[in-house]
Amino acid sequence: MSLIQLIYMSTLRNNDESVLPAILESAVRYNTRDNITGMLLCADGCLMQVLEGEPASVWATFERIEADPRHHDLTLLTDESVSARSFEGWSMGLRQLTAADFNALPEHAHAFRCSPGELRHRVSPGAALEILKTFGGTSMGMS
Ligand SMILES: Cc1cc2nc3c(=O)[nH]c(=O)nc-3n(C[C@H](O)[C@H](O)[C@H](O)COP(=O)(O)O)c2cc1C
Numbered sequence: 001m002s003l004i005q006l007i008y009m010s011t012l013r014n015n016d017e018s019v020l021p022a023i024l025e026s027a028v029r030y031n032t033r034d035n036i037t038g039m040l041l042c043a044d045g046c047l048m049q050v051l052e053g054e055p056a057s058v059w060a061t062f063e064r065i066e067a068d069p070r071h072h073d074l075t076l077l078t079d080e081s082v083s084a085r086s087f088e089g090w091s092m093g094l095r096q097l098t099a100a101d102f103n104a105l106p107e108h109a110h111a112f113r114c115s116p117g118e119l120r121h122r123v124s125p126g127a128a129l130e131i132l133k134t135f136g137g138t139s140m141g142m143s
Contacts, residue, residue: 015045
């Protein structure tokens with residue numbers, strides 16, 4: 001079975017984080033059906049999400065996410081073949097980051113302060129995956 005890992009960043013419309021529980025609920029439901037795993041991070045309305053699974057399923061999910069009016073300025077950071085999942089066990093996790101998280105790991109703070117145009121230059125795919133793994137370890141969601 002071939003697997004891909006896709007990472008993008010976006011901005012919540014009006015920085016409204018109150019929509020996150022509903023997003024997580026539908027993400028868990030659809031991803032369980034589609035055998036997709038991943039993690040969603042949010043810092044001050046700025047989002048980073050990784051999706052993993054079979055290419056056709058991941059791209060179909062990404063197309064729905066891209067069209068979702070609850071966020072905008074989507075920037076794709078990477079989509080690459082992988083031999084194994086990094087978020088096995090998470091149909092989707094959610095972690096809302098606080099200032100304390102960034103104080104503990106200041107080298108990661110800049111990723112969430114970039115404008116969409118800067119992201120591709122300033123956040124490498126490797127750094128994005130490290131951020132998702134570091135902060136996603138203590139997330140809520142469904143496995
Ligand atoms: C930031 C964000 C992340 C999302 N993550 C997922 C996800 O991982 N899987 C998923 O199926 N839908 C996700 N959604 C929801 C989709 O955009 C969409 O509402 C959902 O898949 C239902 O699609 P439908 O309304 O066309 O049936 C996400 C939406 C947003 C705004």
